[in-house]
Amino acid sequence: MMKAMYQNMLGGRSGMIGLLILAAIIFLVLPLGLDLFRLNLVGKYLTYAFVAVSLVLLWGYGGILSLGQGIFFGLGGYCMAMFLKLEASDPESTKIQTTPGIPDFMDWNQLTALPWFWEPFHSLTFTLIAILAVPTLFAFIIGYAMFKRRVGGVYFAIITQVIALILTILIVGQQGYTGGVNGITDLKTLMGWDIRTDSAKYILYFINGALLIAVILVSRVILGSKFGMLMLAMRDKEERVRFSGYDVADFKIFVFCLAAMISAIGGAMFTLQVGFMSPTFVGIVPSIEMVIFAAVGGRMSLIGAVYGALLVNYGKTVFSESYPELWLFLMGGLFIAVVMFFPNGLAGIYDKYEKKLFTRKPRKGSASAMSSRTLSDPQPGPVRDAASPPAKGMGISNQPVN
Amino acid sequence: MDGYTTSELWSIFAMQGFSGLSLLSVLLLMALGLAIIFGQMGVINMAHGEFMAIGAYTTVMLSKVALEYGFGNYYFLFAIVASFGVAFLVGYLVELGLIQHLYKRPLDTLLATWGLSLIMQQAFRSTFGAKEVSAELPEWLMGSFKPTETVDIPINGVFVMGLTAVVCLGVFIFLFRSRWGLRVRATTQNRVMAGAVGINTKKVDRVTFALGCGIAGVAGAAFTTIASTGPTTGSLYIVDSFMVVVFGGAASLMGTVLSAFGIAQAQSILQFFMDSSMGKVVTLLVIVTILMLRPEGLFAAKVRR
Numbered sequence: 001m002m003k004a005m006y007q008n009m010l011g012g013r014s015g016m017i018g019l020l021i022l023a024a025i026i027f028l029v030l031p032l033g034l035d036l037f038r039l040n041l042v043g044k045y046l047t048y049a050f051v052a053v054s055l056v057l058l059w060g061y062g063g064i065l066s067l068g069q070g071i072f073f074g075l076g077g078y079c080m081a082m083f084l085k086l087e088a089s090d091p092e093s094t095k096i097q098t099t100p101g102i103p104d105f106m107d108w109n110q111l112t113a114l115p116w117f118w119e120p121f122h123s124l125t126f127t128l129i130a131i132l133a134v135p136t137l138f139a140f141i142i143g144y145a146m147f148k149r150r151v152g153g154v155y156f157a158i159i160t161q162v163i164a165l166i167l168t169i170l171i172v173g174q175q176g177y178t179g180g181v182n183g184i185t186d187l188k189t190l191m192g193w194d195i196r197t198d199s200a201k202y203i204l205y206f207i208n209g210a211l212l213i214a215v216i217l218v219s220r221v222i223l224g225s226k227f228g229m230l231m232l233a234m235r236d237k238e239e240r241v242r243f244s245g246y247d248v249a250d251f252k253i254f255v256f257c258l259a260a261m262i263s264a265i266g267g268a269m270f271t272l273q274v275g276f277m278s279p280t281f282v283g284i285v286p287s288i289e290m291v292i293f294a295a296v297g298g299r300m301s302l303i304g305a306v307y308g309a310l311l312v313n314y315g316k317t318v319f320s321e322s323y324p325e326l327w328l329f330l331m332g333g334l335f336i337a338v339v340m341f342f343p344n345g346l347a348g349i350y351d352k353y354e355k356k357l358f359t360r361k362p363r364k365g366s367a368s369a370m371s372s373r374t375l376s377d378p379q380p381g382p383v384r385d386a387a388s389p390p391a392k393g394m395g396i397s398n399q400p401v402n
Numbered sequence: 403m404d405g406y407t408t409s410e411l412w413s414i415f416a417m418q419g420f421s422g423l424s425l426l427s428v429l430l431l432m433a434l435g436l437a438i439i440f441g442q443m444g445v446i447n448m449a450h451g452e453f454m455a456i457g458a459y460t461t462v463m464l465s466k467v468a469l470e471y472g473f474g475n476y477y478f479l480f481a482i483v484a485s486f487g488v489a490f491l492v493g494y495l496v497e498l499g500l501i502q503h504l505y506k507r508p509l510d511t512l513l514a515t516w517g518l519s520l521i522m523q524q525a526f527r528s529t530f531g532a533k534e535v536s537a538e539l540p541e542w543l544m545g546s547f548k549p550t551e552t553v554d555i556p557i558n559g560v561f562v563m564g565l566t567a568v569v570c571l572g573v574f575i576f577l578f579r580s581r582w583g584l585r586v587r588a589t590t591q592n593r594v595m596a597g598a599v600g601i602n603t604k605k606v607d608r609v610t611f612a613l614g615c616g617i618a619g620v621a622g623a624a625f626t627t628i629a630s631t632g633p634t635t636g637s638l639y640i641v642d643s644f645m646v647v648v649f650g651g652a653a654s655l656m657g658t659v660l661s662a663f664g665i666a667q668a669q670s671i672l673q674f675f676m677d678s679s680m681g682k683v684v685t686l687l688v689i690v691t692i693l694m695l696r697p698e699g700l701f702a703a704k705v706r707r
Contacts, residue, residue: 145694155693159690162644166687169686173677329524336514343510
């Protein structure tokens with residue numbers, strides 16, 4: 001039992017070391033080495049890491065490329081922001097408005113009452129449930145409609161992208177209900193606890209880090225289980241899994257919903273740490289950028305995804321501050337380089353050199369070492385692309401749709 | 403829709419219809435290129451919008467040169483050809499350097515071409531500046547004519563329509579009536595067999611990709627007659643054109659034409675009656691819903707994959 005847990009959850013020796021290093025960096029090195037402003041930035045990057053981790057599950061293992069993870073990040077973030085905004089706009093502090101007690105942007109847009117879908121967000125319990133449930137439900141609807149009809153691969157990517165676009169246009173267009181292009185800003189307190197103070201920022205950072213580690217552990221358990229095996233099998237030979245009697249669509253829907261939920265947690269933590277939420281984190285561009293975090297870190301590596309998110313965002317901050325012109329060139333080059341030369345990302349490079357450094361490990365033949373190898377984190381071996389089970393055309397199979 | 407009389411409604415439909423037709427032309431030209439690249443080759447070219455921008459910038463540059471030397475009235479026809487040529491050439495090089503290594507990995511192509519589009523956008527910004535530039539239209543393209551009192555149809559829209567029709571016809575002849583098209587279709591249907599009967603499939607890929615890019619360049623030239631060009635112009639159209647191709651059924655030219663017509667018209671007419679963002683949202687939502695019910699698009703080509 002203990003051993004199984006050690007293997008599955010921590011990914012054996014190398015997986016555990018990787019996780020411990022990551023935890024040490026998040027909880028010790030960064031908080032001690034950075035001032036609060038920088039640490040808050042790192043906290044923001046770590047909320048993107050949730051999305052990157054979800055993409056490792058979905059894309060790296062599931063072979064489903066979603067270009068709309070921003071949808072779920074945004075939904076989670078907006079749910080949190082709605083609660084905080086309602087708390088910030090109590091009748092006392094909004095008494096200069098025409099209608100006190102409603103968020104300021106509604107007042108600016110001549111709304112005189114709180115829209116019905118804002119009402120439940122007075123309750124923290126409801127909000128917390130909504131943060132997890134709304135994106136998951138949304139993902140379920142999309143996933144059910146698409147995977148049951150065997151839409152996959154490229155088509156799935158394009159359609160998720162369009163949904164991200166639709167959501168952005170809606171949020172921007174419906175200013176009175178959503179805060180429009182500025183998003184929901186001026187968030188102050190959570191149940192009376194001021195989230196803008198220094199101590200709150202530290203606490204939120206640590207909560208964020210702990211949640212991230214927890215998400216990685218849960219993902220490991222899932223990937224280490226039979227389900228994880230099935231996912232790999234589905235990615236590489238979907239037809240064969242189907243012919244073995246599994247309902248491929250159900251598994252895909254599950255992993256898509258899971259990824260949505262993980263992204264939503266990231267979104268909610270983003271709102272708490274950064275203090276606002278806006279449509280810039282929902283649309284097509286952020287969604288694709290989130291894919292690059294996972295790709296840079298290594299699409300098969302949960303831990304690598306976190307480093308990917310940290311490094312790319314750090315680079316973005318540094319370059320867009322000092323050489324804004326160069327940044328897009330670099331970002332574009334990064335996309336191309338990762339795809340062409342390092343399909344396994346940082347984790348792949350690490351794995352290559354780790355092997356050279358630790359060549360003394362002789363226990364290759366033992367069965368347990370083998371199995372932990374295939375499931376543990378940085379996976380060696382060529383990455384077969386997701387949507388290219390050969391003969392599958394563009395993701396729509398030729399069989400009659402049932 | 404109350405508050406309008408029937409004749410007013412007809413005028414609105416006619417005028418929004420025609421403004422829809424200009425949008426249709428650009429969208430259709432973009433989508434034609436994509437239909438060739440995506441439908442025939444299965445490559446997702448996220449940088450397709452930037453190829454359109456290449457065409458547009460080429461036209462703008464040429465219009466500047468033309469004004470200088472005083473042949474501003476005739477340059478446009480030449481600019482169309484030049485836009486095609488430049489975009490074709492860049493497309494050819496991109497295929498050579500990037501795309502050809504990624505045919506087996508469609509999702510990776512998507513990411514790589516997205517990266518390419520970022521680089522190209524920044525290149526436009528560094529070269530031509532962040533501000534939007536517009537071409538000097540020749541005189542014969544300006545103005546409008548009025549068939550009735552309330553309807554007002556711009557000439558450039560009609561010209562662009564004609565251009566689109568010509569390009570459509572050209573693509574049709576190329577794909578379905580020429581030797582080259584035969585090779586392209588053979589490669590699509592069965593790459594290995596096509597290779598076995600002596601078709602140079604690599605060369606076919608290269609020319610097909612470059613051709614798709616070239617048509618995007620023509621779309622750019624057409625675009626300059628209805629709006630001004632900025633570094634991110636192309637990215638505004640990329641999602642829409644993908645929708646057109648997917649909705650029409652990849653690999654079906656007829657489907658592409660019809661779906662471009664439907665999408666552009668729906669968008670343009672809805673935008674009059676709702677605000678413009680809602681018009682777009684409703685159009686996209688309807689398309690996504692239809693695609694969920696009928697994933698293969700309106701016209702599925704019978705291709706063995």
